[in-house]
Amino acid sequence: METTSAWQLQPASSRTRLWLFLLVVVLPVAITVAALAFVANDSGTGQLIANSAWLTNVAIVMGLLVLCLAIHWVIARALRRHHVGLDGAGFEIATTFYTRKLEWSALQLQQARVIDLDEHPECKPMLKTNGTGLPGFRSGWFLLRNRRKALLAMAGGPRVLYLPTTQGYDLMLQPRQPQALLLRLQELAPPHARR
Template sequence: MTTQTFPLAPMNRLAPLVLVVPAAGIALAVLVAPREQATPLPMLATAFMFALVIAGPLLGLLRRRITLDGHTLVVAATAYTQRIPVDAFDLDSARVVDLDERTEFRPMLGINRFGLPGFRAGYYVLRNRVRGFCLLTRFQRVLVLPRRDGRFVLLSPEQPQALLSRLRELAATPTRG
């Protein structure tokens, strides 16, 4: 069984700053606030809690991967993982779209998700009122994969057409076992 990884389109480098800048400001405010207590323990505990709150999502951003493992598409997106057999997709209807033009596929309501400006991961209700699993690092050149059960998978691989072509090749070959 072969494994093939498809790199994701680069994420906007400013997106993690949405987490870091407010946390740094709050931590700085805690550190410079006038203290009436002799012990800095509550101040240090507060700063440590902010560090944990920020570190978790930032570490989650490192877990982003699109892989074909045999005849299974594996999408790892922060804390979420989808393992979908290739034959679960309606690849004749799959296409590469710009979500600014095809707004019916834009994620609208997060069900169980993680999002920053320019980054979406997890389960969403799309604007067409259908559920979808997203791993989006950009809204242009998004691979929209309709599933046979009516849901969608939206991905931002660096080369969406290459992933779609490989999925179609796998769908044309029989699975073993």
């Protein structure tokens, strides 16, 4: 399976990875610490209860921290699973928790094009139905503004490869060089799939 770097999907940025850490680890732990501090400082709680609960509160925070770090590790690993592959049988896309292998006959290459989402707002993702959405990163199933279902693998600016399929959904991919991927798809596709 071909995996040339020129047309591989853009990886998640360091900004996206920072947002992931803040949302999955820092925020839940901070909320829990604040809630436990509020309960411990409540005037209705006796000093004896607050002192004996201190060890329990530390255990709660440490347990939550371990859980949040484990979840972060799983999602961060999934963010690295972001690539496309081509071979004689067809096209494969893997992004976070989603994988699709499509035969050449399932791709509508004659309608595929590189678009700028700022110039084509009807193709912008409107609603996440089953996917991962972080600032600067979208992966999974979304509903577009034109009401079409799409599998997205985007991690950057507005230029994407829009690739309709015969499977009832479209693909919106953000390779490093969208035009290079489109040309390579057209080169590898059998003649009947290019029409």
